[in-house]
Amino acid sequence: MKLLILGGSRFLGRAVVEEALKRNYEVTILNRGNNNDIFKDKNVEVLISDRDRDLDVLKGRVWDAAVDTCGFAPRTVEKSTSMLANHVRHYTFISSLSVYKDWIPVGITEDYEVQTLSEEKAAEIDGSAAGTTYNEYYGPLKRLCEIEAEKHLPGQVLSVRAGLIVGSNDYSDRLPYWIKRIAKGGRVLAPGNPKRKIQFIDVKDLAIWIVNMIEQNITGIYNVTGPDYPLTMERLLESCKGITNSDSEFVWVSEKFLLENNVAPWTEMPLWIPEEFALPEEKEPWRGDSSFNIDKVLSTGLTFRSLEETIFDIWKWEQLRSETEERKAGLAFEKEQQLLKRWMEAQPLS
Numbered sequence: 001m002k003l004l005i006l007g008g009s010r011f012l013g014r015a016v017v018e019e020a021l022k023r024n025y026e027v028t029i030l031n032r033g034n035n036n037d038i039f040k041d042k043n044v045e046v047l048i049s050d051r052d053r054d055l056d057v058l059k060g061r062v063w064d065a066a067v068d069t070c071g072f073a074p075r076t077v078e079k080s081t082s083m084l085a086n087h088v089r090h091y092t093f094i095s096s097l098s099v100y101k102d103w104i105p106v107g108i109t110e111d112y113e114v115q116t117l118s119e120e121k122a123a124e125i126d127g128s129a130a131g132t133t134y135n136e137y138y139g140p141l142k143r144l145c146e147i148e149a150e151k152h153l154p155g156q157v158l159s160v161r162a163g164l165i166v167g168s169n170d171y172s173d174r175l176p177y178w179i180k181r182i183a184k185g186g187r188v189l190a191p192g193n194p195k196r197k198i199q200f201i202d203v204k205d206l207a208i209w210i211v212n213m214i215e216q217n218i219t220g221i222y223n224v225t226g227p228d229y230p231l232t233m234e235r236l237l238e239s240c241k242g243i244t245n246s247d248s249e250f251v252w253v254s255e256k257f258l259l260e261n262n263v264a265p266w267t268e269m270p271l272w273i274p275e276e277f278a279l280p281e282e283k284e285p286w287r288g289d290s291s292f293n294i295d296k297v298l299s300t301g302l303t304f305r306s307l308e309e310t311i312f313d314i315w316k317w318e319q320l321r322s323e324t325e326e327r328k329a330g331l332a333f334e335k336e337q338q339l340l341k342r343w344m345e346a347q348p349l350s
Contacts, residue, residue, distance in 0.1 A: 007069035009035040065090040080150035092158045100138035103286040109293045115140040155169035163225030167203035168317035174270035177330030183244035190250045191272035192274040194234035199225040201292040222297040
């Protein structure tokens with residue numbers, strides 16, 4: 001099997017490369033040259049180019065399949081899929097659950113309404129610099145990318161509407177925040193309802209599933225997250241405590257308190273979106289967060305490693321990181337301690 005990966009040197013792309021190599025695939029990656037030293041001792045062909053400007057290195061080449069791990073702008077996906085038309089039989093596009101118009105209802109399936117964007121607005125965004133503009137329109141842009149891929153490779157696209165992806169090398173720092181903070185010990189501020197469900201998928205499980213789908217030549221749109229049982233925030237944090245052999249004590253504070261004290265959902269408080277209060281500019285709480293329906297993807301054979309194995313992998317990786325490395329998510333320790341003090345002082349004496 002000959003596999004082309006657009007991206008390939010970070011997180012999911014890296015995991016797909018490693019899984020493909022285990023199966024003796026001929027692997028080619030195309031990226032801008034960042035972090036490619038991880039492949040220097042592996043049998044991987046590396047093509048260096050900016051996919052938004054020059055895809056000439058792909059001309060005349062044929063692969064069995066391609067995996068697009070880094071398509072965010074519709075114009076970029078249009079260029080790659082039009083170039084690869086008639087040159088691949090299967091195209092995996094990594095999309096996102098953010099394509100849906102909201103996460104209000106529980107059990108969102110693949111046919112739930114998606115976000116839209118006018119042609120004029122899409123052209124305006126696509127012609128601007130990335131950064132905050134793309135982040136603000138991340139969901140609708142991902143949906144437009146799905147459309148572009150299907151337009152140029154009809155019936156050949158696997159659109160992976162992924163939820164939170166976790167594992168070692170996770171540069172989003174969401175689950176790593178919790179593991180690192182819990183390992184530190186002491187009182188840990190925990191958000192809202194301990195029994196609130198959460199969903200995510202281990203990057204290794206996702207990589208295995210993607211390669212399996214390529215081998216079976218399966219296409220279509222899939223919600224891809226997990227696990228296949230109800231996982232609560234409480235169980236996650238207790239598992240982190242056990243794996244890191246921590247003495248942490250969890251202090252569960254109300255959503256009202258968090259919002260009144262300007263704690264940002266998902267970024268400062270990873271894996272938490274309020275279930276009792278609506279987000280800004282929303283009319284209802286997003287109770288469907290971490291309750292996406294995954295029956296369709298389970299029917300294809302997606303499997304999950306244990307929660308403890310996922311946490312252990314991240315904990316091993318986390319211990320190799322520098323203490324001075326900038327983290328992209330999580331509550332600053334000083335702010336957390338101030339909030340804990342404020343919360344404890346406000347509680348009635350027993």
